[in-house]
Amino acid sequence: MEPSEKKNVKESEDILRKMLTETREIPVDHVPYAFEKRIMAHIEAAPQAAINLWQQWSQALWRAVVPCLAVMILVAVLDSPEAAGPQPQPAPSAPLTAQTQTTDEDLEAIVMLAIETPALDR
């Protein structure tokens, strides 16, 4: 670093230090009038808001009780067997029929085979 540059750096460093020192000396701790009252008013208002929120929630729940009960009763009535009317007879199951038919045919084929096979007797 050149000597002139060093001098320049030192000079600007001194200016910065002076700036910061003077800034530090400014009293900055003054408080607006009755600031603590404002804080306390906020604090006292905050729990009240929480209580109101709970009250609103419980009121909404109580209001919802009647419609919920009505819906529950309606669903129960519609779902009961009496309300549904006569039930249709269940259709005979197709696989079972097919199984039965197959068994009869097999039996008939066995009988016919036994009758019509003279070669076996010889």
Next chain:
Amino acid sequence: MGSPVEPVNNSAVAEPTDKELIAEVLDGHTASFEPLVVKYQPRIFALARRYARRENEVEDIAQTVFLKAFSKLSSYKGTAPFEHWLMRTATYTCYDFLRKHQRNREWNATDLSDEENDWFENLGEESHAHTDREAARALVDKLLDELKPEDRHIIILLELERKSIREIADLTGLSESNVKVKAHRARERMRKSVDRLNPEKYL
């Protein structure tokens, strides 16, 4: 002969300690928080004024600090003084403010007010006039505006609040060496900005 001297009950006149007040607040006596606010509000305002220039912003920061402190009072363990705990909350709140109000503006000598130009002109003189100090403060604000929020936070704590490197590391969550490096770079940047702002160099 004479009646025995009764011990004076000092507890009747002594002010309650922070811990006693906090215990009362946690017990449901909200009003006991007010003496704590009265006691510490000058310190909170002083810190907030390092970060914000406008009075409404300063008041918002101070209010946020006390409301946060009240709502999180149950998390105060009592191992460290209440003041430390409160100042830590205040420092976090101020840093949040910086991040939300990031300026990153670059200033030039042509942007300086008459008072700020005068300050540079009267550099050699030992003046303690209020206007001079306000001009110095405005200039420092301009220099800080050019820094990133984290660097600005470190410089405020180090140069204006006179915190140690260790305290800053504790408050910012950075290592001590990292704080030193960041502080050095930020200060170097400020020094270069001084050169740019100095009207004598500009002319």
